[in-house]
Amino acid sequence: MALSFFDQFMSPVFLGIPLIVLALILPWFLLSNAPSRWLKNRASALQNGAIANFTHQMFSPVNRAGHKWALLLTSLMAFLFTLNVLGLLPHTFTPTTQLSLNMAMATPLWLATVIIGMRNQPTHALAHLLPEGTPVLLIPVLIIIETISLLIRPLALGVRLTANLTAGHLLIQLIATASFVLTPLMPAVAVSTTILLLMLTLLEVAVAMIQAYVFVLLLCLYLQENV
Template sequence: MALNLFDQFMSPSFMGIPLMALALTLPWLLFPQPTSRWVNNPTLTLQNWFIGQFTSQLLLPMNKKGHKWAMMFASLMLFLISLNMLGLMPYTFTPTTQLSMNMGFAVPLWLATVIIGMRNRPTETLGHLLPEGTPNALIPMLVVIETISLFIRPLALGVRLTANLTAGHLLIQLIASAVFVLASSMPPVALITAILLILLTILEVAVAMIQAYVFVLLLSLYLQENV
């Protein structure tokens, strides 16, 4: 058992070489590649169906200018899901539990949506900082509040993903440690705790998928305001 519960979130290294780059590269090697045959295999067919359904649902409320982001959003969704799911396997590392990495995803993409809005629709983009019908006395305060909320968006994206995955991993480790301790002294209680651990693992799988979807969905909503 680890002496520190947060040791599992430390970036692994081998002979002094950080393995973060390997953890980020591995998911792309697991995706099935398109073939030149007329009929695809079931795995590739399922992947194409999933990408098509996700893209159609994500871009349904968006105008045609935002559809240019479809490939990037689908790629980001698959990448985040793969990292989150692979991190649940034994002896693996979850890169998305690192706030620095999640902010590296959130800040550039959020900033790109803001720059697009300022370039194509500057009046409407700046108009989001002041709701319609605001009393004159509240205009300066609301502009400051809306500006702060605008700059908090990427922080909220990164912290949400990091916090949810970190909390789930901590709970799994705590309950697994409890099962290990109770196995010798109280086997019936250990069995019940093990069942709870299995249910929690299933829940964490769902959380890993949902958090990746929420991350991309919020980015699409930010883009929708600026295109």
């Protein structure tokens, strides 16, 4: 059976059970808990320090009312970071390459920020739909444009994460296939292609971390507008 390059992005199923469930549960077992003894190990100290710095940097511009979201968004950051990086290992599946999963995470969180804004400060939330000093003739057009831009935010969140990870994974597979094909034909070119593959893999690790950060950062910006 001929396989396509895009088959790696299909959700695998074993005995009728979608393995995406196991892929979503696995990251939580890899995060270490704080030990009960006084002296902590290096891994736990590094993890706690990174999470504390991230939370402080992310929520410093947010009002105090939005600090209630710190635990949720920090956990989401760690979850996405682990999923994206684990997906770079051989013979693994990256759940965040599925648009349905990314939309399922982006839509409720975006909608929650909108509902909070409409509930706590409806005037301020609706004011974003019409910039100050707009000419009267442009008011209906700008309201429609701003409403569309507001409603398209969850789609942009999900598509951005999906497209960046899918493109990186596909490019790695293409270059790896070229390296295998060129090895018996042109060994020198195959070696240079392999070096390029290693560099691209390092870049993809950075992309995996950055995309998790950008996803949560945009949610923080949406929250900042509504609290």
